[in-house]
Amino acid sequence: MIFQQAKATIASHHLIEPDEHIVLGLSGGPDSVCLFHMLLRLRQSMGIHLYPVHVNHGLRPGAADRDQRYVEELCRAHGISCKVVSADCNALARELHMTSEEAGRKLRYDAFYDMARRISAKMAAEAGGTPEEFARHVKIAVAHNADDQAETILFRVLRGTGTDGLAGIAYERKERGFSVIRPILDLPRTDIEAYCRENDLHPVEDHTNQQSIYTRNKIRLELLPLLEREYNENIRAGLRRMGKIAAADSDYLQTCAEESLQKILREKTEDEIVLEREGLAALHEAIRHRILLRCFAELGLQSDVSAERIAAADRIIGGKQAPKTVEFPRGYRLTVARGMVRIGTSKNRRE
CATH class of the missing domain: 3.30.465.60 (Uridine Diphospho-n-acetylenolpyruvylglucosamine Reductase; domain 3)
Known part of the structure; x- marks a missing residue:
């Protein structure tokens, strides 16, 4: 049932097509391990090619190395090579004057895009053509879920976002010449954990996710539970519903903006x-x-x-x-x- 729901999301939003090359961000946590297992199943039916990438941020001594070993062993057990990137997240944060959370995100996506570029370049070299021509056959899959969507929308509301921000996390976005897709965006965290149990998966847990050290953690651990208890027990579903409505409005306005842009564009x-x-x-x-x-x-x-x-x-x-x-x-x-x-x-x- 859970797998079928993910397949429905993939089909309705055209996230994955047969024989595509999928770069997967694999942290070792429940979300990414669930997505990894689902993509393995799709590999059998759709002939997709899977390229897991794990980033060791060096932020949690001992635990970070444990996560890396787990991911490497998981991939090895399924006969898949895993690309591991190690970096000093704190050093990058100091260098770029950003938080360690922001630096970690930058490191992850830089690693994902680098792998995607390598794949498209290899395809171009083998078949003839340019990497840009093959980039549309390479996608980056990340494991945001339905709870992440609700948390993101609430986070943006607190910062005073506009309509586009209320749309939350997109099922697909294009950046740096590649599509970033989120196949399990409609699955709540409880379903993901249930899927891992049902399929005898044993993901690792990041203890910092249970600490109110980042704003997003505070929203997940403190604010959303408070809103559920005191104001609306279905607040997460309500936020997601608002996001879908805002996404439809935003998509229409972006289409109008694109049409208007072409009329007034003079040089580019x-x-x-x-x-x-x-x-x-x-x-x-x-x-x-x-x-x-x-x-x-x-x-x-x-x-x-x-x-x-x-x-x-x-x-x-x-x-x-x-x-x-x-x-x-x-x-x-x-x-x-x-x-x-x-x-x-x-x-x-x-x-």
Whole structure:
């Protein structure tokens, strides 16, 4: 039953097709081990190729090495090679001025994308062509579940997110030329644990998941149980339902934004996007803001764009005096001059 539900999610969202190459983030915890076992079953019926990747963050002395050994033995028992990446997460966090949680996520996804690039490059070398042509046959699977979805939506609500943020975690997103998929996003944690028991799987447990040391842990361990007890015993289902509604609305608005973008796009390079100012200013702010965020994301600024910066951009886009510039994080900027809106980095500024 649980496996059939996961298969239904995969089919309804077209997450996995026959003969595709799947890079799997395999931590050794219940979620990723459950997904690993399900993908093994799909390998038999769909002919997919599986490439587990385990990242040892070096954060939990002893336990991190235990997790690595467990994952290596699990893969060996099923005749699959496992790629292990070891790194100093704390050192990276200090170097990039971020939390260890953020640094860990960066390390994991860097490792996943590196494996995906290697696979597509190998396919191109064997069959002839470019790695980009084969990238659509390579996907990255991660094991977010239904409880993660509820926690993420609540976390974003607390930070004052917009409609797109309320959509929560997507079943599939495209980044760095590859699709990241979440095949067990509809499974609650209790079902995942039940699946592991039913199939005699013995995943390892990260004790830090039971400690309120990160905001997300506090939401899972403290805030959600409080809301369930005192306000709504079905709060998790309610949050997920809100996420699905917001996702549908967001998808429609993004489609509208894409159509509008094509009408006002005047120039596009790897380093700069140029839009016609009058047409951009005439759009509804819901569409205009999505276009701006889309442009910055395509140029490499995919986060840290505050509502205040977007509001400042609105003021100069709708104003009559130019040239004017709004600075964005990491050296990006938006400049209005000669009837055009130029989005790029400081080295591309044109007065």
